[in-house]
Amino acid sequence: MTLNDDQLDRYARHIILKQVGGAGQQKLLASRVLVIGAGGLGSPLILYLAAAGVGTIGVIDDDVVSLSNLQRQILHTTGQIGKMKTDSAGDMVRQINPDVNIIDIPERLSGINAEKIISEYDIIADGCDNFDTRFIVNDVCLKLKKPFISAALSQFDGQISTFKGFLSDKPCYRCFIPDHPGDVGNCAEAGILGAVAGVLGTMQAVEVLKELLGLGDSLAGKLVIYDALSATSRTIILPKDPGCPVCK
Ligand SMILES: [Zn+2]
Numbered sequence: 001m002t003l004n005d006d007q008l009d010r011y012a013r014h015i016i017l018k019q020v021g022g023a024g025q026q027k028l029l030a031s032r033v034l035v036i037g038a039g040g041l042g043s044p045l046i047l048y049l050a051a052a053g054v055g056t057i058g059v060i061d062d063d064v065v066s067l068s069n070l071q072r073q074i075l076h077t078t079g080q081i082g083k084m085k086t087d088s089a090g091d092m093v094r095q096i097n098p099d100v101n102i103i104d105i106p107e108r109l110s111g112i113n114a115e116k117i118i119s120e121y122d123i124i125a126d127g128c129d130n131f132d133t134r135f136i137v138n139d140v141c142l143k144l145k146k147p148f149i150s151a152a153l154s155q156f157d158g159q160i161s162t163f164k165g166f167l168s169d170k171p172c173y174r175c176f177i178p179d180h181p182g183d184v185g186n187c188a189e190a191g192i193l194g195a196v197a198g199v200l201g202t203m204q205a206v207e208v209l210k211e212l213l214g215l216g217d218s219l220a221g222k223l224v225i226y227d228a229l230s231a232t233s234r235t236i237i238l239p240k241d242p243g244c245p246v247c248k
Pocket residue numbers: 165171172173174175176241244245246247248
């Protein structure tokens with residue numbers, strides 16, 4: 001694949017980076033990323049991946065855009081209320097970057113469809129809002145040896161890590177959260193400062209691009225915790241659990 005004149009112009013600020021260059025940009029254009037959830041995390045994530053020229057972006061979400069989403073889900077607009085979030089995401093991505101092949105999957109990820117869907121992508125970015133889905137993503141990503149980058153939010157803080165539990169020295173999501181912690185509330189019940197979702201979703205986009213390009217230090221085995229009220233973040237080590245029931 002060679003870059004045409006429009007692409008040389010569109011991606012000029014990537015190409016000028018010696019760590020990316022034309023070869024890195026071509027790699028992004030050939031990459032396939034699955035985003036689970038087109039909500040608070042998925043919105044900035046999808047926007048930045050599209051702008052960066054990730055060639056194929058799959059978006060899975062079974063929800064419709066509602067008025068109360070718009071306070072933080074910046075992928076969607078007032079005119080899209082009532083549409084499937086996957087349709088709204090597709091409309092926006094096509095406006096941002098015609099290079100991107102957006103694949104909309106208006107379904108809920110489940111134990112039945114997960115393996116078939118995930119197998120078609122290089123990296124999975126999890127922006128879902130529940131533990132059941134994350135456990136399914138973890139199981140399938142372990143089996144298929146796919147890295148997945150997961151972020152989660154609460155009212156004024158968030159956390160993010162990359163899971164590569166298929167490697168002998170890296171934890172999986174169940175090493176971190178072994179069992180379903182029960183009802184911990186979601187945005188609808190607990191509230192959230194919308195821009196906090198923007199911070200974490202953007203960090204997810206950065207980590208996806210780093211993994212695709214092989215740049216810098218991976219977040220595998222580490223967890224970044226961001227606290228908006230104190231304007232601080234810290235990074236802790238996530239060890240592999242030798243007793244983990246799923247990654248061994
Ligand atoms: Zn594990």
